[in-house]
Every structure is written in structure tokens, then in C-alpha cells.
Amino acid sequence: MIRRHATGFRLLLMAVDALQASALLVVLSVWRFGSDWAVWWREIVPIPQAFLALYVVTWVLTLTANGLYRPRARWSIRSEALDILRATALMTLLTLSVLFLFKLPDVSRLFLLALFPLQALTTLTSRVILRVALEDYRRRGRNIRFVLILGAGQRAQHFAAKLEDHRELGLRIAGFLHDKPFEALRSPWRRLGRLDDLETVLHSQVIDEVAICLPFSQWNLIDAISRICEEEGKIVRIPMDVLDRAISVGRVEDLDGTPVFSLISGPDRALGLAAKRLIDIGVATLGLIVLSPLLALMAILVRLGSPGPILFRQRRIGLHGRPFEVVKFRSMSADAEARLPDLRSRNEIAGHAFKLSADPRVTRTGRFLRRTSLDELPQLWNVLRGEMSLVGPRPPLPTEVADYDLWHRRRLSMKPGITGLWQVRDRRAPRFDQWVTADLEYIDRWSLWLDLKILLRTIPAALEGR
Numbered sequence: 362m363i364r365r366h367a368t369g370f371r372l373l374l375m376a377v378d379a380l381q382a383s384a385l386l387v388v389l390s391v392w393r394f395g396s397d398w399a400v401w402w403r404e405i406v407p408i409p410q411a412f413l414a415l416y417v418v419t420w421v422l423t424l425t426a427n428g429l430y431r432p433r434a435r436w437s438i439r440s441e442a443l444d445i446l447r448a449t450a451l452m453t454l455l456t457l458s459v460l461f462l463f464k465l466p467d468v469s470r471l472f473l474l475a476l477f478p479l480q481a482l483t484t485l486t487s488r489v490i491l492r493v494a495l496e497d498y499r500r501r502g503r504n505i506r507f508v509l510i511l512g513a514g515q516r517a518q519h520f521a522a523k524l525e526d527h528r529e530l531g532l533r534i535a536g537f538l539h540d541k542p543f544e545a546l547r548s549p550w551r552r553l554g555r556l557d558d559l560e561t562v563l564h565s566q567v568i569d570e571v572a573i574c575l576p577f578s579q580w581n582l583i584d585a586i587s588r589i590c591e592e593e594g595k596i597v598r599i600p601m602d603v604l605d606r607a608i609s610v611g612r613v614e615d616l617d618g619t620p621v622f623s624l625i626s627g628p629d630r631a632l633g634l635a636a637k638r639l640i641d642i643g644v645a646t647l648g649l650i651v652l653s654p655l656l657a658l659m660a661i662l663v664r665l666g667s668p669g670p671i672l673f674r675q676r677r678i679g680l681h682g683r684p685f686e687v688v689k690f691r692s693m694s695a696d697a698e699a700r701l702p703d704l705r706s707r708n709e710i711a712g713h714a715f716k717l718s719a720d721p722r723v724t725r726t727g728r729f730l731r732r733t734s735l736d737e738l739p740q741l742w743n744v745l746r747g748e749m750s751l752v753g754p755r756p757p758l759p760t761e762v763a764d765y766d767l768w769h770r771r772r773l774s775m776k777p778g779i780t781g782l783w784q785v786r787d788r789r790a791p792r793f794d795q796w797v798t799a800d801l802e803y804i805d806r807w808s809l810w811l812d813l814k815i816l817l818r819t820i821p822a823a824l825e826g827r
Contacts, residue, residue, distance in 0.1 A: 371430045372635065374488065375421055381487050382420045383413055385479060393472045419455065420480070423448045442485050449481040505531050506569040511556060511586065513539035513546060517574030520600050521550065535568055559586065563593050569681045570596040592767045594774025594804070633809055641751050645744040652738060659690055659735055666726030669695030672739060677756035680776045685748040687756055690736040692727030693720070740779045752812040753778025754800040772800040775807070785818040
């Protein structure tokens with residue numbers, strides 16, 4: 362299956378199965394042997410913790426062998442239950458074989474009779490609950506990635522249907538571009554325009570990936586379309602039955618038997634990106650708790666410093682054009698937005714951004730907040746909500762994005778951050794293009810180690826007022 366999306370779901374299932382299996386083993390031990398259950402286990406195995414770990418790993422491997430971590434286009438409780446029963450039977454056989462071969466002391470038959478049926482039941486129950494929860498989560502529009510389909514023939518619609526059949530992957534069809542309006546689309550899919558409208562649609566819609574499913578007569582367009590998508594930082598998917606050659610560095614993946622050529626722009630290290638998100642959640646949660654007294658003090662200073670709200674909210678553009686409200690401590694007068702047009706002529710940045718060192722709209726308290734970067738702290742809430750990351754390109758204004766050159770738009774292919782490479786290296790660069798170059802370098806070189814280095818350089822820079 363398409364690895365970028367399948368890996369996260371597979372790891373989540375593995376984690377849930379492992380936690381559930383270890384919890385069940387402990388709960389049954391307490392139920393059967395009471396408060397001295399640990400003593401009972403030590404009579405059988407010298408290191409009970411090692412046995413617990415071995416049992417959990419074996420259970421996950423057994424589920425893997427029975428295909429329970431492969432995304433299913435036609436998932437059902439019945440099919441899942443049958444596979445779990447097969448896995449349970451294999452696990453039972455393996456466990457009894459180990460007990461016999463190693464001649465371990467007599468193990469409670471009642472414990473074993475309860476363990477394996479309950480293992481199957483709790484595994485199935487937890488998986489059903491997880492899928493229902495994910496469906497509800499994505500039905501509310503969270504963690505969804507939108508795919509634009511180029512072409513609308515039978516193969517294109519068949520490929521789109523396969524993508525949406527894998528609901529657990531969070532892929533949704535944004536619409537189709539095709540030059541033959543008489544090709545009817547299945548409801549609720551819609552035609553967004555002609556192939557010539559590709560750039561317009563990429564700029565006006567939230568599009569994460571582009572699937573090229575054009576008929577053979579339009580193969581000559583594939584190279585040009587792929588170049589545009591690469592410049593925009595979009596992932597390109599091409600079912601191999603419509604492709605006769607590789608157009609760039611990529612890889613072949615599988616979607617229910619359909620080979621798919623995937624051209625990835627930017628970081629595609631699924632495990633690393635998942636770890637990045639976990640770090641974001643952990644640090645943002647800890648930061649909001651630990652810094653709450655400081656946040657309260659800053660709120661009081663802003664309130665006393667000038668009339669107006671404590672927090673400044675502004676619409677910004679995030680990953681692949683997703684709009685969101687960034688939150689900061691207000692560092693300017695309440696009428697700052699209205700006064701901006703009068704200050705445009707004094708802009709110190711050449712390009713699609715605005716910066717003014719001696720901005721008359723900044724309040725006295727605001728100057729202190731900006732010099733120490735304390736005005737950015739409320740953005741930890743944006744990080745916790747998943748709209749931003751700790752490290753990444755800064756989120757631009759919609760008006761700035763509207764004026765972007767094509768190559769600028771690739772900076773939107775990664776989630777925006779509170780700090781980034783250009784902040785710690787090129788913050789005083791006079792040209793917007795230099796900022797973008799730093800952002801694209803960050804995207805191309807991205808790793809958790811690079812994030813850590815940027816964070817470590819951000820702290821002294823903030824403390825020194827740089």
C-alpha cells in the first residue's frame with residue numbers, strides 16, 4: 362500500500378495491540394493469582410518482564426503473519442474476526458509448544474483457558490473502537506489529505522475509488538481536472554476545471570497530492586504536469602497502467618494490486634515525521650503547563666500596556682494551503698492592521714513579506730515581547746492543535762501567498778513552525794527570496810537532528826534578543 366499513509370496507521374495498530382496484550386496478561390494474572398501474581402510468575406520464569414515482552418512481541422508478529430496490519434479496501438468485522446481467530450489459534454499452538462519443550466512448571470489451565478479467548482475478543486474490540494474513532498476523527502475534517510485527480514476516464518475513477526476505499530489512510534478526493542466534460546463523475550465527486558487550470562486549482566484549493574490518470578493520448582503532458590507539482594511540493598501518484606516510463610526519481614508502490622509510481626517532493630520519512638509530531642505534542646503540552654505562570658504574567662503586562670485584546674489572532678496559511686488562525690501575544694496597537702497600508706512604502710524586505718525595524722505600531726510592552734520572542738509562546742497552542750510544528754517555515758499571510766512565484770510555494774509543503782532555519786541563520790536577510798531559499802533547504806535536508814539543532818540555536822538567540 363502507499364507507504365507514506367499506511368505506515369502511521371500500521372504503527373498505531375501495533376502499539377494498540379501491544380498495549381492491550383500486555384495489559385490483558387497482567388489483569389488475568391492478578392485475577393487468577395491475586396496480589397502475589399508476580400511471585401507466581403517468578404516460579405515459572407526467572408525474569409517475568411522478559412516473558413511479558415516476549416509474549417507481546419510474539420503476538421504482534423503472529424498478527425502480522427496473518428495480514429492484520431495490511432490496509433484493507435473492504436474491511437469488515439467478520440473478516441477481521443476470522444483473521445484474529447487464526448492468529449489466536451497459532452499463538453495458542455506456539456505457547457503450548459514452548460511450555461512443553463522447555464518443561465516449564467505446571468501453568469494454570471484456567472489461566473490459559475481465559476487468556477486466549479479474551480486475547481482474541483479484546484483485540485477485535487480494540488480494533489473496532491479504533492477504526493470507529495478514526496472515522497469520526499476524519500469525518501470532522503481532521504488529519505485529512507486531499508488528492509486531485511487528473512483525468513476522469515474509467516481508470517481514473519477506478520483509481521480514485523480505490524483511494525477512498527482505504528478510509529483509514531485519510532485520503533479524500535478533492536476533485537478532477539479533465540478536458541472532456543461529457544465524462545460523468547460518480548457522486549459526490551466534482552469537476553474542478555480543465556487540465557490548463559492545474560496551477561489555478563493548486564493555488565485556490567487545499568491539495569496535498571496529485572494523481573495523474575490521463576488517457577494514453579495525453580501522455581505527452583505528464584512531464585510538464587510533474588514539474589509543476591514538484592515546484593509546488595506536491596506528491597505525484599501515477600498508476601503504472603498509464604505510465605510507460607519513469608519521469609524522475611521515485612518509487613513503485615502498490616494499491617490493491619495496482620502498481621503506483623510515486624514522485625515525492627520533500628521529506629517522506631514516515632517514522633521520522635510521526636516522531637516529530639509526538640515531540641511537538643509532548644513539548645507543547647509540557648511548555649504550556651510549565652510556562653503557565655510566565656504566560657499569565659505576559660497577559661497582565663499586555664493588558665496594562667495598551668488598550669485592546671491580550672491575544673492577537675491572524676489568519677495564516679499552513680500545510681499545502683490550509684488556512685488557520687495563528688495566536689500570539691498582542692505586541693502592537695489595536696488598530697495595527699488598519700495602519701498597515703500607510704507603512705507599506707517603508708518595507709525593509711524586498712519581496713512578498715513585510716518587515717519594519719522601527720514599526721510605530723509596536724507598543725512599549727510589545728517591543729520587550731518581540732525582543733525576547735515571548736510574544737510567540739501562545740503558538741504552542743497552534744502546535745498542540747496540529748496546525749504548526751515547533752520547527753518549520755514561518756506561516757505566511759494569505760496576501761503574501763497570493764503573490765508567490767511558483768518556486769516559493771514549495772515552502773508550503775511542510776507544516777509551518779514557531780522557529781526555523783532562516784530565523785536562526787538569515788533572520789536579517791534583506792530579500793524574501795533568501796528566506797525562501799533557507800526554508801527549502803530545511804525541507805530538503807529535514808531530519809529530527811536538524812530540528813534539534815535549530816531549537817538549540819533558537820534558545821540563545823531568543824535570550825539575547827536576536
